[in-house]
Amino acid sequence: MPSPELSAVWLVRSRAVAASLRFWLLIAGLDERPRTLNDRLYLGYVLAFFALWAFALLTLLAGLGANLLVLLPLPPDRAASLLALVGLLGWALVAAWNAAKRSPLLFSDADGQLLCQTPVPRAQVALVWLVTGWPIAALPIWAAAAILGYAQVEIALGAGITVNDLPRYLLAGFRALVPVVPLHLGLVALAWCLGVYRLQGDREVRGLRLLPVGIGVLLFALLLGPGPASLPWQVLTLPLALPLGSAFGVFAWGTGVLGATVLAAAALLLLAATSRALSLSRAAQETRGLEALRIAQLTGTGEWAAEQTKRRRLGSGRSPARLPARAGAWSLVWKRAVQTLRGLTFTSAFTWLLPGTAALGLVLVPDPGARLWSGLMWAYFSVQACAGPLRQDLSRWWVLRGLPFAQARLLLAAIAVPATLVLLATTPALLLGLTSGDPVAVVAAAMLPGGAAIASGAAALDVLRRVRSSSLLAGVIPGVSSLALVLVVVALLPPLGLYLRLAAASTAAATVAAAASSLAAAALLGWSATHFLGQVP
Known part of the structure; x- marks a missing residue:
């Protein structure tokens, strides 16, 4: 049975999740709570339609992915693994840099009043916010993994693709997604650890943004220098290369899934330990107004959101422009x-x-x-x-x-x-x-x-x-x-x-x-x- 503190945290967070879900249901013409048989049938129709649409779109993009894999001087499985590794590494470093710059926990004004001033366990807040916000950020990563898996099928089949090959596409997408899902969750948790560590109590930890920059420069130098076949590159990227290699057939699939699951579990435990001294008030102060900006972008007031974003970006202080000023017109x-x-x-x-x-x-x-x-x-x-x-x-x-x-x-x-x-x-x-x-x-x-x-x-x-x-x-x-x-x-x-x-x-x-x-x-x-x-x- 969940603790009262966890129930309180989930109650506050579930309202925001329900509001976001309600928005997308209204966009699709669905009722928040299907009451009649027709409502349930329409819900099934909408889910089936978007599932087929997503599958058709991903298979269409698989042709571009196949052309990209053919350009690399590697077998298709190793080319897909290397491409996914470089892309996921770049995404993880950018996510870590953003987390070290601003709180990864996004609080609304209501959250700041209802939650951030209360003595709830900080670890539970961080984990609940991560688990509820992670799937939306993971959708592009999942789509890219499925595209690379479908691209391998297209390369293997060539021009003779028929409807009978549909199970091969589904199996390739499943094989690629299962290791990538926990791997991406672990990387998000590690990036959050960096941001949560910066918000420990009242102290200011400086220079954390230099850590992902330094790692990125090192990996980029290894990639362009000795190359992906070098021992330093393989050692440093092994925690990611093993799950991604299993996703595309380079390594044993079960080993990669196990490695990704262990990485995700370790990252979540590290996040829970790091966030015990998290200052929720500082996190709420850093993200004040960002939830309103996100909602504004979804509801068609993107220009207002862009103006507010510019004000926030320039409000921290900028040096005067050094452009030569001219008089008159x-x-x-x-x-x-x-x-x-x-x-x-x-x-x-x-x-x-x-x-x-x-x-x-x-x-x-x-x-x-x-x-x-x-x-x-x-x-x-x-x-x-x-x-x-x-x-x-x-x-x-x-x-x-x-x-x-x-x-x-x-x-x-x-x-x-x-x-x-x-x-x-x-x-x-x-x-x-x-x-x-x-x-x-x-x-x-x-x-x-x-x-x-x-x-x-x-x-x-x-x-x-x-x-x-x-x-x-x-x-x-x-x-x-x-x-x-x-x-x-x-x-x-x-x-x-x-x-x-x-x-x-x-x-x-x-x-x-x-x-x-x-x-x-x-x-x-x-x-x-x-x-x-x-x-x-």
Whole structure:
């Protein structure tokens, strides 16, 4: 029978788990507690549907995994084991670094009041929070393990895959998942040990983040130097290599499962011992507001969550910007550059890299259909990237409205830096396309410089035409609609026709003429956007 303390801890945690489960049930159209036979039948239908969907998606991705395994100069089983080992090691080191930076236990405001000020056993709190939060974080790891297992089946069967091979897929996925599940649990527990040790009592343990960094540098040096066949690498990675090798057929399966289970049990015991002196109040203070941010991202208020995340990140103190400040209208460009640099994260950098990735597909993929799709994706990613800074300025419109600058300059400063970043992101595709010798790729590359300006103008026009004073007062800024994508395509048609007409005489002259006409089209879009900007109160 569980102790009263454990029952109290589980009661508090179960409310958060039930609320999260209730959200996903509502998304699927399910009742929280099925009461009728129809409710139970629908629940079974939904579970079966998502299970089949997940299996179909993983088998589809298995083809990419098989191509990746073939590229490695190893047998498929050892290649899958090495790939899983490197990926899981990288994930574990990042998780340990994050745990050493901030409390791994995420408490809501209610948890801080109901639990963190009470004398409940800290070990029970840590274990309950780990077990209830671990499965969500483990889903990508489980999916990757299943994909590698399916990839081995695809390599073994070749092109002769039929429905009769379904049991082989299921067996390969089961064989890969069983050792990976306890292994991942053990790694999560070890990462939590690092974070819990930092929160012991009132003392501040510094330098713990250097531990995963040092281990990562050592393993990376061994991987690139002596290689995975060297004795130091094999000794250091044996606790992980044995379960992963058994998952993909390198070692005996039972031995790997036993090793992963022992590792998970030892890690959980270590976490229980380390967390006895855990300061729950410090953990709640470090994670205050993060639960609300997580819920906001799930409920469609991601922009508010992103703004709050930026404030938390910059609130710890930053040194003044060292960018050379300029007077006059250049101060607007300086403001946008500072905002871009201060807001630079992995997610925001990925936003600017997406247009460049789509542009590479536009100039490198030989298939016409795929090339057309890449072009549309480039236009979509470009207008989305260019609209973000403008929408950010509109959220503080009352500040910009009082500046002594013309509206055209305000708009130009808002879209100039995003258009430049899109152009820089597409520079590799531009160079590869112009030097490829493929006529279609050359034409596509020639449209990219002017296309960046057109995308920024189209994004500005689409956003500003739907801005209303009531929405600005409420802090609701309209996003980009499909009209921006249509405007980009239509505005690129005249430069494209001009290029095709002049390309027979001189490719360089045709490129310059297309760029000039694209800038003219972008200027026209910007002028139209300025008209709508003048109507903003």
